[in-house]
Amino acid sequence: MRAGISRVAAVVSVLLLFRAGCRHAVNVGPPVEPEQAVAEASERLGRLESFAFRFSWHTDRPFELGADFSGVRDSTDREFWRGTWYRGSSRSSFIVVGDGEVQYELLDGGWSREPRGIESRVLDHIEQVLRTPEFRFHSETGRTYRYEFDPKLPVLDPSGQKRIRGELELCRQTGLLLRASCREENGPVRWELRLSGFNRAGRVTVPFVPVQELAVAPVGRAGRRELGHAVRTVAARLDVLERRHRFFRASPFDRDRRWGQLVLQLEREEPSPVIERLLGPGHVELWTAEGIGPTVPAPEGVVEIGGDASRLARPTRLLGGNGDFAVSTELEFLSRPTLVVAGREGAALPEGELVLLVVDGRTLDAARVREGRLEFVALGGREQVKALVAVASLPASAGLRVLSARSLKARLR
Known part of the structure; x- marks a missing residue:
């Protein structure tokens, strides 16, 4: 039960984080020509501060398989994905945050870090469609250009025997992709992507997954003020190095706990000489x-x-x-x-x-x-x-010393 509550809380916090940010809307200029809009569609998306997406697909070859997702991408190459995979009658939820070359998946035991795959790269899914050799301009309706194309998506039709028709919709004013859809004629196979919230979908915040934990205490005798200054100084040094970290108080039930003892968790494992340098007084x-x-x-x-x-x-x-x-x-x-x-x-x-x-x-x-x-x-x-x-860029402090250290990598999948 506790794991389930933690899982829900983590999802809610991530959702709030990416919905809270508000970005400027897209600047609207003169209408983009139909041919130019298609040629530059992928590049235009890559220049956005953020956008939201809904993505789904379904195939019956070699068996019923599909997915339904929604999420957000921001300009720092971070993405939040939430949805469901299904295979036959079996369904499983999927919550992933992509960040650069890694991704974080929310499991019952918390966040798991692993190498990033295509499942958390929406631009890669879009590129699969935009690689189509030819888009045929179909019509212009209001602010929308519509195109037709013959999709090449092996995930939908591995044998290449189905008749699948593709439709593409781009915004006439901005050239941005609004919808891409691939459907089998008289069949269940489909693939659809819808984009919205351009430059106002918010930011994605990456979960903190520590791999190293240190028990630390002040160097020598230090009062509360000196201890607080030492902690803030170490945190500032880690920020300069762009090392994500977290300080918290040691458990009061630890019988070996000393006054001022804290726990420092790091998202990457650092060698001992680096730890000593960052935690020391730094004069x-x-x-x-x-x-x-x-x-x-x-x-x-x-x-x-x-x-x-x-x-x-x-x-x-x-x-x-x-x-x-x-x-x-x-x-x-x-x-x-x-x-x-x-x-x-x-x-x-x-x-x-x-x-x-x-x-x-x-x-x-x-x-x-x-x-x-x-x-x-x-x-x-x-x-x-x-x-x-x-260390040299910031003021010195009373310093901290390491009492013990342990790796948390065994907790990661």
């Missing part, structure tokens, strides 16, 4: 320095660069920290991931100087200022460098 500093050759023992005030005892330097002057400089990445193919730091107006970098990159008290790398910028290359892989950009 970033740039120091000018004097390079020093290897000496034993190292002189007082000298630091190791990247933990390498053969690379030593003495910090001399603090240039700035979080948010004081423009920070970006260079992630070119076959080159080392690079953290690029550039000066801003009123905060130029000293040309030719050796500069240390220090994060949370550790000297990670050193580089010389060339043409007003620094390039740090000894910072790890691509994801670590991208995480460091997010």
Whole structure:
């Protein structure tokens, strides 16, 4: 019973999300010529902010099979589909959200993530019809152009022996597809798609399906204010990286629960070095320095660069920290991931100087200022460098630490 209630609640929330958005209507210009309207129909749909659709088909070969769906597509390549599949007397409901290369299907146990298929790509279904070699202009009625065509849809007639007639309707003013219909002459086979709500169907929001769960707590002693700031900072860093996430309080029934303990769920599994960087305090500093050759023992005030005892330097002057400089990445193919730091107006970098990159008290790398910028290359892989950009772009905090971690992939189908 609980699973059924959760399923209904999830559907209602998704429906509300895509109905709540309101987009501008399509601009209406001079009438589009009939030949031009057909040639550009698919391209025009791809440029829309959103549209709604109703899609159904039925065939009796090799057995009775069909579907009835309705949904919404928006300009971010997201689609919401809801409807029913049927095969003979068997019927099953279908609720799917497509997003880029993945799709989410609502099952009894919640949302399941999997590679996206044609079942959640309405433009692919439309292309199957618009691939027809020839559309014959039939008539013009009011604001509608009507065409006839001979459809080639194997799903309706695998053997190609049925006489199926196709009709296409386009808006005369906008050139947008209104209806495509394929029907068997004197038979039950049919395929129909209707479009509406152009630029006002709303937006589709993707469900959150976590694959990694972390138990986290403050670094050292932290009050409520410091804890709240640390959580907001980590959330902001994840937003910079476009990592969908969710924080919530740990269960009060957990006997090992500590004060301030929280649960962080992530929609993609991150390696430990990236997690540590994103959750840490994130105090970033740039120091000018004097390079020093290897000496034993190292002189007082000298630091190791990247933990390498053969690379030593003495910090001399603090240039700035979080948010004081423009920070970006260079992630070119076959080159080392690079953290690029550039000066801003009123905060130029000293040309030719050796500069240390220090994060949370550790000297990670050193580089010389060339043409007003620094390039740090000894910072790890691509994801670590991208995480460091997010950290350096935002204020530091008290930080969080990981108490435990677990993968949730086993929950996914």
